[in-house]
Amino acid sequence: MSYVNSKFTEVTGYTFEEIKGRNPKILQSGYTLKEEYTKLWEIINSGNEYHGEIQNRKRNGDLYWESVLISPIRDDEGKIVNFMAIKEDITNRKKSDLELLKLSVAIEQNPASVIITNTSGVIEYVNKKFTTVSGYSSVELIGKVIRILKPGHTSEEIYMRYGISCMLAMNGRVNI
Numbered sequence: 479m480s481y482v483n484s485k486f487t488e489v490t491g492y493t494f495e496e497i498k499g500r501n502p503k504i505l506q507s508g509y510t511l512k513e514e515y516t517k518l519w520e521i522i523n524s525g526n527e528y529h530g531e532i533q534n535r536k537r538n539g540d541l542y543w544e545s546v547l548i549s550p551i552r553d554d555e556g557k558i559v560n561f562m563a564i565k566e567d568i569t570n571r572k573k574s575d576l577e578l579l580k581l582s583v584a585i586e587q588n589p590a591s592v593i594i595t596n597t598s599g600v601i602e603y604v605n606k607k608f609t610t611v612s613g614y615s616s617v618e619l620i621g622k623v624i625r626i627l628k629p630g631h632t633s634e635e636i637y638m639r640y641g642i643s644c645m646l647a648m649n650g651r652v653n654i
Contacts, residue, residue: 546563548563549562
């Protein structure tokens with residue numbers, strides 16, 4: 479490496495003096511597939527830009543994720559003489575994505591019926607358990623107002639007070 483900015487030092491823990499002249503492999507975590515690095519080098523050595531996400535290792539051993547853009551730098555004759563990497567620490571985004579995936583799986587596989595509406599009461603999501611218990615398909619419900627599930631015998635006051643939590647199983651369908 480021939481130059482790094484202060485953000486690189488902040489993210490990785492390496493000072494410029496520690497990595498000057500060293501190969502970027504010093505950051506490799508061992509978790510990014512070898513094939514990804516092979517692809518990276520093929521792309522940039524052919525004169526194109528590489529875009530990707532790589533998991534690297536900080537000086538202290540902690541792992542972090544980067545969004546990477548690497549561009550070849552050419553001399554006046556068009557020969558590639560160096561590479562410039564623009565990186566963004568996306569560790570927090572990756573952690574959030576993983577949490578969302580966990581929650582999504584938990585809701586989808588939940589043994590309880592789950593229905594999600596927007597603030598206007600339009601159904602945006604129902605899990606498999608809800609469709610099994612209610613007898614409605616998700617296609618029948620998504621995009622409809624939750625009142626489609628309101629039984630005729632539930633008073634408006636009860637319906638408004640309890641909303642979707644006031645579910646009664648009737649005739650093989652869940653009603654509100």
